[in-house]
Each structure stands twice: as C-alpha cells, then as structure tokens.
Amino acid sequence: MIYNKYFKIFNKKSNPKLRLFCFPYAGGNSSIYNCWDKSIDNNIELIAVELTGRSNRMFEEPIHDMDKLVEVLYENIKCYLNKPFAFFGHSMGGLISYALSKKIEENTSFKLDFLIISATLPPFYYLKGKTHKYSDEDLIKVLKNQNNTPQEALDSKELMELMIPTIRADYKLIETYNTENISTLKSKVILFNSEEDIDKQVMIQWQSYFVNSYDYKVFKGNHFFLKLYQEEVISNINNIYYTYSHC
Numbered sequence: 001m002i003y004n005k006y007f008k009i010f011n012k013k014s015n016p017k018l019r020l021f022c023f024p025y026a027g028g029n030s031s032i033y034n035c036w037d038k039s040i041d042n043n044i045e046l047i048a049v050e051l052t053g054r055s056n057r058m059f060e061e062p063i064h065d066m067d068k069l070v071e072v073l074y075e076n077i078k079c080y081l082n083k084p085f086a087f088f089g090h091s092m093g094g095l096i097s098y099a100l101s102k103k104i105e106e107n108t109s110f111k112l113d114f115l116i117i118s119a120t121l122p123p124f125y126y127l128k129g130k131t132h133k134y135s136d137e138d139l140i141k142v143l144k145n146q147n148n149t150p151q152e153a154l155d156s157k158e159l160m161e162l163m164i165p166t167i168r169a170d171y172k173l174i175e176t177y178n179t180e181n182i183s184t185l186k187s188k189v190i191l192f193n194s195e196e197d198i199d200k201q202v203m204i205q206w207q208s209y210f211v212n213s214y215d216y217k218v219f220k221g222n223h224f225f226l227k228l229y230q231e232e233v234i235s236n237i238n239n240i241y242y243t244y245s246h247c
Contacts, residue, residue: 005057006076008048011037016045018113018245019085020237021077023093024048025119025224026170027143027163029055032090032226039231041238047080049073049093053166062169064132066177070099074107084245086113088237090192090226094120095174098209101187111187113245116237118192119223122205129175136164143167148224179209188244190215192233197223215240 007021008030020040022033030048037046051069053062063069077100089097094117101115131142140160143149153159189210193203195218207214217236221228 004076006050006073007080008050010034010046010048011040011044013045016083017043018241019045019047019080019083020241021080021085021087021097022046022048023087023089023097024051024054025091025093026174027054027149027167028090028093031055035230036234039234039238041241044238044241045083049096053169058162058166062166064169064172064176066095066099066173069096069173070103073100074103077104078108081108081110084113085110086115086241086245088116088118089120090118091120091223092170092174094118095123095126095177098123098185099177101185102182105186106183114188114190114240115185116190116192116240117206118226118233119194119197121198121202122209123177123179125202126174127176127178129171132168132172132175134168136160139164139167139171146223148227182209184209184211186211188212188214190217190240192217192219192226192236194219194221194223194225196221197225 010033024032030050033046033048040046050057051062052060063072087097087101097115098117101112104110104112134142140154144154191203191206191214219225219229219232226233
C-alpha cells in the first residue's frame with residue numbers, strides 16, 4: 001500500500017478482514033485513535049483519518065467546505081477499498097463519514113460494511129450555525145467549555161494562534177453542510193450516543209437520512225465518552241464487526 005498522508009495505519013496487516021477508517025471530531029487529529037489498536041479485534045486494520053490543518057499537517061490549509069473535503073477524501077480512499085471497510089466518526093467525524101459514505105455509494109460499486117455515527121447531531125441541527133463566525137476569544141471560550149483541550153494549550157497564545165484557524169474551519173465545515181438534496185444512505189448504520197450529551201429524541205432524527213433501520217447504542221458520560229469509556233466503545237465496535245462484516 002502506497003503511503004498516503006490522509007490515512008495513518010496503526011496496525012498494518014497483510015490481509016485485513018476489515019479496514020476501519022476513524023474520523024476525528026472538530027479540532028481533533030489521528031492521535032484520538034492511537035491507543036485503539038491494543039483492543040480492536042485482530043482482524044481489523046485500524047486507519048485514522050488525518051485532515052489538513054492539524055498534527056503533522058498543521059501548516060496545510062484546513063478545508064472548510066464539506067463537498068470539497070469529501071471529494072478529496074474520495075479520491076484518496078479509493079485505492080483502500082479493495083478490502084471490506086467500515087467507517088467510525090465522532091461528532092464532526094460523524095458528518096464527514098456520512099457524507100463520504102454517500103459519495104462512495106453513489107459513485108462506486110463498493111459497499112460499506114457499516115457506518116458508526118457517534119455523538120453527532122443530525123445535519124440540519126448544525127446548518128446555519130454561527131460558531132465559525134465567532135471572534136478568536138469566543139472560540140477559545142468554546143474550547144474551554146468543552147473541557148477537552150489541555151489548559152496549558154489554552155494558556156498558550158502561540159498554540160492558540162495555530163489552532164484557531166483549524167477550529168474555525170471545522171465549525172464552518174459542519175455549519176454550512178447542506179443535505180437538502182442528498183438521497184438517503186443504504187448502508188447499515190449504528191448510532192453511538194450519550195443521552196447526557198444529545199437527547200435520544202434528537203439523535204433518532206438521523207433516521208430520515210437512512211434507507212434502512214439503524215441500531216442505537218447508549219454510553220455514559222459527556223460528549224467525549226469515546227475517551228472516558230474507550231474500552232466499552234471499542235468492545236461495541238468489535239461486536240458490530242462480528243455482526244455485520246464478512247468474517
């Protein structure tokens with residue numbers, strides 16, 4: 001497999017039974033998933049998506065348009081789809097993985113084994129949001145309120161100057177993504193949610209974006225339950241693999 005800077009493979013396998021692509025939340029990078037290979041099923045090749053504007057791609061312009069990002073990811077991911085594959089996306093990553101799944105369904109004969117959308121509101125809830133228009137100071141307040149950015153990073157003016165353009169681009173990506181004319185997704189979908197974060201009656205409105213019924217898994221914790229309850233999240237993914245993939 002030729003090296004591709006969009007995809008970081010944590011446990012490269014010569015003949016994986018499934019390639020699981022994991023998409024980051026806003027402001028996040030591939031390191032979110034760098035410990036998952038210790039617990040993920042041995043048949044699964046774990047691949048984290050590394051977007052521009054973060055980590056070792058910090059000085060590349062972040063993409064703030066969903067259609068453009070999906071087109072870029074689509075062109076880069078096609079050569080990886082010669083094996084069974086699935087997507088996991090948390091928060092912003094849930095929207096990106098949904099949009100990319102649609103692109104693959106509509107333009108190829110490849111079939112996604114399953115898509116896990118985690119801690120992600122239905123797309124219309126984000127549309128026309130204004131967070132991407134906030135001042136730098138107000139964006140930093142958003143990061144503080146999320147309780148997921150280290151205090152030393154928040155206190156570093158230099159680091160914030162590097163991070164804020166990416167945070168702003170990520171919010172613009174999700175707040176301008178219009179799904180009005182997009183057809184429903186045929187692939188199997190599983191929703192991961194903490195009802196302390198998103199009310200179930202809101203989360204299940206994802207159904208209008210799918211052709212088939214979905215599965216719904218509930219976790220304890222806040223928006224970042226994938227970190228707080230990492231082993232439980234991975235255990236559920238392993239079970240989903242054995243339920244829906246080609247073993």
